Amino acid sequence: MPPRSAHPRSTGRVTLADVAAIARVSPITVSRALRGERSVDPELVARVKAAADRLGYVPDPAARALASRHSTHVALLVPMLSNSLFVDLLEAVQGALRREGYQTLIGVTHYDAGEEEQLLREQLQHRPAGLLVTGLEQSEGTRALIHGSGLPCVHLMETSAAQGVYSVGFSQADAGAALTRHLLERGHRRIAFGAAQLDARTLQRLAGWRREMQAAGLHSPTLEWLNPAPSSLSLGRTMFEQMIAQSPPLDAIFFCNDDLAQGALLSALRLGISVPERIAIAGFNDLTGSDQMLPPLTTVRTPRAEIGAAAAVMLLGLMRGEVPPSACVDLGYEVVVRQSS
Amino acid sequence: MPPRSAHPRSTGRVTLADVAAIARVSPITVSRALRGERSVDPELVARVKAAADRLGYVPDPAARALASRHSTHVALLVPMLSNSLFVDLLEAVQGALRREGYQTLIGVTHYDAGEEEQLLREQLQHRPAGLLVTGLEQSEGTRALIHGSGLPCVHLMETSAAQGVYSVGFSQADAGAALTRHLLERGHRRIAFGAAQLDARTLQRLAGWRREMQAAGLHSPTLEWLNPAPSSLSLGRTMFEQMIAQSPPLDAIFFCNDDLAQGALLSALRLGISVPERIAIAGFNDLTGSDQMLPPLTTVRTPRAEIGAAAAVMLLGLMRGEVPPSACVDLGYEVVVRQSS
DNA sequence: CTGAAAGCGCTTACAG
């Protein structure tokens, strides 16, 4: 079969015009029918869809983006994929968006506000139809870019009651407080907070821990072990080795992320320190392997897959111009008590 | 400042035409100058670049894609991000491509050939400028899509000597053989191979193990423990519990991936089975945490970040129409002997 | 080495 068109620059692609010719309507009607604009005669819609199916027509994203000023891309900004939390988030987002014909543009910020801004700038050049951003704390520049773009934007992992801000997540502070209460109920008094990275969400968990410790009259600044280095198993080991030597001795450690807690657990095994008898250990996020540790790790299960999916659904609605039922969706968390506490 | 143009549909964006007006040349000359086409007077190039800088001009990817038939996207297909191996690969690819102005379109296939094909089909609609595909084994349909697209394509993680195939990786079979030799040299005889997922690369490692075991006259089908379920710590535990009960007893287990081996190590700890005295354990890929295990895990370090970066560089060259110095880049591997063997 | 014209494949904005 020869190409449908003899134009020298024809790409061989099936175009709107081809569909229009078959359906015997104008190209613009095809465009409207296929995009589901109402105000097209249902009979024509059917004719157009049949023609499109027959020809295997697929809209050209570039042409669509150029004409409409919006691509079928959605920009997603996450801090770090080495934390599997964000892999789960990403997969859920990507799955939900893909079903609706959107491609996810992934930017990994490495917890760097400047890099986040630069990535967003680059992503905006592709004229995404919407934005998905981890957390609520952005640089001035990033905020200006988001606002200036006029694009719908949903924030992930935290919740915000602020006007005009869309968010899907849970209260990191409350989750931190809940785990702390669990440790207090177990009878632990000297409960340290071990944190790395020190990003916004970690600091909120810290605030939750502080709140409960102060309420119990047990807070002391010497119980706060804050390390700005990236979170990892080996950092957990290092921190544990320092913390276990503290005097008076600690009863328990609440690590801000499971990888630190896993490293601590392995270190305790190595040093012959019994957990939870000598010291209790708890983590956060319920990452892979935490249930396999020795002893299995007490932690907080966070619904990142659900957050990703719900945020994608909310964004999809916003991109269609709908008003979401709620601008702030709280998906909660769950304290998972295992043997390490 | 008012918008530069009174056109009702102007986007407010700085365009080629704006730069051309300032530089006092035609738009097509601006296009050529900025894309680095030679056959533009160096003096004009300088004038154009100065004008572009002054205006903060950024080319519109959609317009460029529509006119040129190629976007600034590169499609990347990986099996699974829950294996941190592919996160490392992805980050390296994305970093290298981003520096040259390309956006990475990530498709996660979940080790499913049908999903891989569907993802590629969707990605091709965005007219990527190049393709990066994990492994050499694709479905007929995927191969047809790759070939039919006419796009440059580089395969990752494995090496192929086939004509017209570009690949960056290492010999999975040789790496499997090397680790097996190490275990043999340690004096182990009954060395089992424990595998999950059973993807192409795992089976190549299996082949390497088999080769060495047969050469040593020690191979037996009963030493092959092959489980098609996804690789994970908990599966490693389950497999280990079965394998340790085998009789006559095993001397060593070579797991096809570190997560299985980590699960096995934790299981051994739980059961009070001493490693490597009672049984040696080795893994593959040197994933996060393997050096923190008890005992630290013997494994094979694989250069995935280097593979990602080198593949991106090769693809960048191919997209410029260059012929790469070598169509097949072997980046090797390294047996990392720790205490578990 | 440079440019005027045409075109990539859609959608917007305006009519009717």
Add this chain to the structure above:
DNA sequence: CTGAAAGCGCTTACAG
């Protein structure tokens, strides 16, 4: 509810 015209912002292909 439907369409003819114009335009999105680039690059290709053809001249000179």
